[in-house]
Amino acid sequence: MSCQHDHDEDNPLGKPDVPAHVQDAIRTLIEWAGDDPAREGLLDTPKRVGRAWLEYCQGYAEDPAIHLSRQFEEVGGYDELVMLKDIPFQSHCEHHLAPITGKAAIAYMPRDRVVGISKLARVLHGYARRLQIQERLTAEVAKCIWDNLEPHGVAVVIEAEHGCMTGRGVRTPGVSMITSRLLGCFLDDPRSRKEVLGLMGYG
Numbered sequence: 001m002s003c004q005h006d007h008d009e010d011n012p013l014g015k016p017d018v019p020a021h022v023q024d025a026i027r028t029l030i031e032w033a034g035d036d037p038a039r040e041g042l043l044d045t046p047k048r049v050g051r052a053w054l055e056y057c058q059g060y061a062e063d064p065a066i067h068l069s070r071q072f073e074e075v076g077g078y079d080e081l082v083m084l085k086d087i088p089f090q091s092h093c094e095h096h097l098a099p100i101t102g103k104a105a106i107a108y109m110p111r112d113r114v115v116g117i118s119k120l121a122r123v124l125h126g127y128a129r130r131l132q133i134q135e136r137l138t139a140e141v142a143k144c145i146w147d148n149l150e151p152h153g154v155a156v157v158i159e160a161e162h163g164c165m166t167g168r169g170v171r172t173p174g175v176s177m178i179t180s181r182l183l184g185c186f187l188d189d190p191r192s193r194k195e196v197l198g199l200m201g202y203g
């Protein structure tokens, strides 16, 4: 039996179709970059890239606040801060479509209810899986928790490397950018701010 190379072999059932005009756009980009979109190694690339971008930007398909809808009021008198740190994430910058890779620390001071701790990471990913700038990502995560959980305070610190800075332009690998958003008690009360930033490792 002859074995024909099937260029659709990486598209098992269930994977989204990539429309022709999207594939054409990626072929144009490959050509623009200096390569030949018709050479064998690149034949399936337009489809793969199309699907990859759907995944990178999955956040557009969801409202991150949904992850905070299940709240627990039984907190056993616990009224100290709750923190998740070193949460890895990937996003893409809206200026170059280059990867932003980093980690986040998210904390809040509960008022009378808490959420499952993994939900904080889900909120982060919901906003990270979009075209972003780090400053807005930081602010959006903080605001989502602030609005939906109505805690005494929220603190979000994000530290990330930007592909558009490490792989092009000034080409400075190893340089990371830090952004923070503090709300409520973490903004107003110097002691709370010192505590949360210290626990995050930025003290």
Ligand SMILES: [Zn+2]
Pocket: 093, 094, 095, 096, 097, 098, 162, 164, 165
């Ligand atoms: Zn950029």
